Amino acid sequence: xxxxxxxxxxxxxxxxxxxxxxxxxxxxxxxxxxxxxxxxxxxxxxxxxxxxxxxxxxxxxxxxxxxxxxxxxxxxxxxxxxxxxxxxxxxxxxxxxxxxxxxxxxxxxxxxxxxxxxxxxxxxxxxxxxxxxxxxxxxxxxxxxxxxxxxxxxxxxxxxxxxxxxxxxxxxxxxxxxxxxxxxxxxxxxxxxxxxxxxxxxxxxxxxxxxxxxxxxxxxxxxxxxx
Amino acid sequence: xxxxxxxxxxxxxxxxxxxxxxxxxxxxxxxxxxxxxxxxxxxxxxxxxxxxxxxxxxxxxxxxxxxxxxxxxxxxxxxxxxxxxxxxxxxxxxxxxxxxxxxxxxxxxxxxxxxxxxxxxxxxxxxxxxxxxxxxxxxxxxxxxxxxxxxxxxxxxxxxxxxxxxxxxxxxxxxxxxxxxxxxxxxxxxxxxxxxxxxxxxxxxxxxxxxxxxxxxxxxxxxxxxxxxxxxxxxxxxxxxxxxxxxxxxxxxxxxxxxxxxxxxxxxxxxxxxxxxxxxxxxxxxxxxxxxxx
Ligand SMILES: Nc1ncnc2c1ncn2[C@@H]1O[C@H](COP(=O)(O)OP(=O)(O)OP(=O)(O)O)[C@@H](O)[C@H]1O
Ligand SMILES: [Mg+2]
Numbered sequence: 001x002x003x004x005x006x007x008x009x010x011x012x013x014x015x016x017x018x019x020x021x022x023x024x025x026x027x028x029x030x031x032x033x034x035x036x037x038x039x040x041x042x043x044x045x046x047x048x049x050x051x052x053x054x055x056x057x058x059x060x061x062x063x064x065x066x067x068x069x070x071x072x073x074x075x076x077x078x079x080x081x082x083x084x085x086x087x088x089x090x091x092x093x094x095x096x097x098x099x100x101x102x103x104x105x106x107x108x109x110x111x112x113x114x115x116x117x118x119x120x121x122x123x124x125x126x127x128x129x130x131x132x133x134x135x136x137x138x139x140x141x142x143x144x145x146x147x148x149x150x151x152x153x154x155x156x157x158x159x160x161x162x163x164x165x166x167x168x169x170x171x172x173x174x175x176x177x178x179x180x181x182x183x184x185x186x187x188x189x190x191x192x193x194x195x196x197x198x199x200x201x202x203x204x205x206x207x208x209x210x211x212x213x214x215x216x217x218x219x220x221x222x223x224x225x226x227x
Numbered sequence: 228x229x230x231x232x233x234x235x236x237x238x239x240x241x242x243x244x245x246x247x248x249x250x251x252x253x254x255x256x257x258x259x260x261x262x263x264x265x266x267x268x269x270x271x272x273x274x275x276x277x278x279x280x281x282x283x284x285x286x287x288x289x290x291x292x293x294x295x296x297x298x299x300x301x302x303x304x305x306x307x308x309x310x311x312x313x314x315x316x317x318x319x320x321x322x323x324x325x326x327x328x329x330x331x332x333x334x335x336x337x338x339x340x341x342x343x344x345x346x347x348x349x350x351x352x353x354x355x356x357x358x359x360x361x362x363x364x365x366x367x368x369x370x371x372x373x374x375x376x377x378x379x380x381x382x383x384x385x386x387x388x389x390x391x392x393x394x395x396x397x398x399x400x401x402x403x404x405x406x407x408x409x410x411x412x413x414x415x416x417x418x419x420x421x422x423x424x425x426x427x428x429x430x431x432x433x434x435x436x437x438x439x440x441x442x443x444x445x446x447x448x449x450x451x452x453x454x455x456x457x458x459x460x461x462x463x464x465x466x467x468x469x470x471x472x473x474x475x476x477x478x479x480x481x482x483x484x485x486x487x488x489x490x491x492x493x494x495x496x497x498x499x500x501x502x503x504x505x506x507x508x509x510x511x512x513x514x515x516x517x518x519x520x521x
Contacts, residue, residue, distance in 0.1 A: 049432070071437075078434035091426055102426065105234065106435035154433060 001027055002048060002158070002191070007057035009043055009213075017043040019213035020057070025191060027157065030184040032200050033193045034223055035210035041193045044210070045162045048191070049083055050074050062157055079107055082151025084161035088143045090135040096122070096146050097131040103150045117153060125149045125179060141172035148179060158189040165196065173199055197223040231442070239446025242419045250451055253408075253415040257455025257506060258462065260404035261499055265463045267400055269495070271393035276486055278357055278386040287360075289316075289367050290375040291348040300348045303372050307350050310370065312363045314353045321346040347374070357383055405506055412451050412510025416444050420515060444511045452507020456499040463495065464488055 002025040009018040017040045025031050033041050046052045047059050050066060059066035062080040069077060090099050097118060104114045122128055125145040135143050144164060151159055161180065165173035177192070177199055184190040194200060200207060200223040209217035243250045289307060291300045297320070307316040319327075324346040354363055360383050367376045420427065430440055471485040488495075 075431075075434040075436045078432065083432055089425070089429065091429065102429065103433045106430040106433050106439065108231065108439070150429075150433070 001025065001060065001062065002189070003058070003060040004044070004047075005058040005060075007044075007047065007054045007059055009040070009047065009052065010055045017213055018047075018054075021210070021213070021215055022057075023208055023215060023218060025189060027189055028184070028187060030181065030190045030203075030205045031192070032203075032205055032207045032223075033191060033210065034195070034197075034200060034207055035216070037195075039210045040213045041210055042162055045083075045160055045191075045193060048160055049081060050077055075107075079154060080156050081158040081160055082154070082156040084144070084147050084151050084159065084164045086163040086166035088135070088140075088147045088167075090143060090146055090150075092135050095132050095134055096127065096138075096149075099135070099146060100150055100153050103153050107154055109154075121149045121153050124152070124183075139172075140168050141175060144168065144172075144176055145179065148176070148183070152183065152188075156188070158191070159183060160191045160193075162193045163195065164192065165194065165199065170198070174202065177203065231439070235442040235446050238443035239450055242416075242423075242443060242447040243450050245422065246415060246418055249415040249418055253412045253451050253510075254455045254458065256411045257408045257452060257503060258459040260408045260506075261455060261459035261502060262462055262466070264397060264401050264404055264502070265459065265495065265499065266466065267393050267397035268498075269463075269467060269491075271390055271397055272491070273483075273485055274386050274390035274393060277484055278383070278390060280484060281357065281383055281386060287352040287354065287364065287367070287376060287378040289350040289352055289370075289373050290377070291350070292372050292374040293347060295348075295372050297348070299372065303370065304350070306370050307352065307367065307373070310363065310366045312355050312359050312366075314355045316350045316352045319349050319351055321348050324349060358387055360384070405502065408455070408506040409510045409513060412448055412507055413513040415451065416448055416511045416514035419447060420444060441515055444515050445508060448507040448509075448511025448514070449504060450507070451510070452503035452505070453500070454503075455506070456503025459503070460496050460499045463499070464492065 004021050004023055007018055007021045008016075010016050021040070021044065033044065035041055043052070047054055047066060048061055050061075050069065054067055057067075061077060064073065064077040064080075066077075091102065094102065100118045100121065101114045104117065109117070118131065119128070122131060125148050127142060127145050127149065130138065130142065130146075135146065138146065144167075148159075148161075148164075151161075159180065164180070165176050168176060173196065180190050180192060181203060201221075204221055206220055207217070207223060208215060209223075291303060295303075301318055304316060304318055307313060321343045325341055325343040328346070329341060352367070354360060360378060364376050364378050367373055427440055467488045471488070474483050474485055
């Protein structure tokens with residue numbers, strides 16, 4: 001479960017990125033986080049991953065309280081969420097297989113576990129047979145699938161994606177979003193930040209709209225146009 | 228840690244070989260530092276060893292005034308022993324002195340008829356501290372009934388100087404060179420961490436602990452240090468034997484005794500290995516201290 005209670009974030013340079021955000025995302029939910037550029041969407045994602053800490057308020061992620069979490073606890077909190085970025089962030093000199101095994105290795109998985117898990121995840125994201133490819137031998141959509149596979153490979157309870165389709169054409173974007181929907185159907189909580197109105201409207205999901213550091217809307221279905 | 232040992236080791240060596248040139252340079256510097264440090268320490272050790280031998284063998288001879296009677300001569304014993312820094316004094320009569328002199332040249336008949344009267348009664352004196360040799364010699368000269376004192380002052384002083392200078396230099400060098408090695412290794416590893424910053428970021432993102440991220444770099448430093456120690460030890464061995472052979476083959480330096488490397492290789496190897504490990508691990512810890520804070 002993810003819960004934000006009256007969260008404020010002021011960056012070191014004085015920018016007030018969040019001005020009191022509250023919402024709850026239950027386990028198994030699929031949520032779109034939308035809003036204009038600079039409204040604070042990425043800031044929310046960074047709070048969820050522990051990259052930054054809230055200036056005020058509470059951020060709860062899968063049982064961890066982010067304001068109070070100790071440095072020692074942060075790795076264990078991060079194992080409960082898989083993160084996906086617009087720019088994929090794959091290791092370019094490693095193959096698909098190596099990119100995934102690095103992520104598994106990093107949390108202490110053994111060789112046998114890795115050998116069993118990677119084919120399953122690659123099959124799930126539709127990249128069977130690509131384990132030996134390097135990222136630059138793959139299309140943008142395929143690269144994002146590798147990133148999704150990496151986010152999934154350690155079986156987190158939550159996936160957060162910050163504009164995962166920002167670099168993809170509309171057809172690829174729809175495929176990626178459909179994949180995330182499927183992953184959600186398998187039981188994983190999914191939080192997706194996006195700009196793309198058409199995409200949001202295509203799925204009948206909960207939409208949390210952020211504007212100027214505040215929640216401007218929270219409801220099922222349509223991308224609300226912020227005035 | 229246990230189950231991951233192989234992984235950390237593989238990653239560590241991969242890191243090392245991925246920066247072949249820098250690692251080579253870091254190993255080279257470590258070797259050079261160990262070699263310089265080792266050479267000076269061994270010089271100090273040998274100087275000390277020669278000094279000890281000198282103290283054992285080259286006792287001071289205090290010749291007794293010929294005008295004294297045998298009894299008076301022997302009676303000087305307590306006075307000689309009372310001189311500060313005298314460890315022991317043994318009376319040797321002129322007859323005994325003659326006999327041992329002749330015994331030294333026993334193949335040579337020439338000395339067989341030596342008259343004891345050309346020898347003098349003497350005390351064979353050992354010192355507590357060879358460093359105060361000249362003061363003690365002076366004090367012995369002041370003793371009534373002692374006619375002449377003979378000591379190999381120059382040689383002794385030479386060894387003392389060599390030991391002290393090499394000792395001071397080796398301690399200073401140890402400190403400076405260890406710092407240099409740590410610094411170079413640290414920079415090599417910083418380069419690897421920089422190279423692998425994307426990987427580190429991913430590992431952190433998926434929840435790797437700092438310890439897990441740290442180990443491969445510690446192993447990298449360890450490997451550099453151990454390689455440096457092993458190569459340094461081999462070269463030290465060659466260098467030492469070359470110098471020892473040079474000294475043995477030289478006419479003027481033959482009186483120097485060089486401890487055979489076979490007798491001291493074990494502690495030398497231990498110190499090299501320990502220094503290599505400390506420098507390597509120290510360097511890697513220094514390199515990764517900062518980047519793990521995020
Ligand atoms: N590290 C930072 N330091 C200072 N200000 C920042 C920092 N990161 C973001 N901001 C500011 O905080 C505000 C919110 O930024 P954020 O990145 O959360 O927006 P966003 O909703 O993700 O925008 P976009 O849709 O363009 O990605 C912006 O005004 C931005 O300039
Ligand atoms: Mg953003």
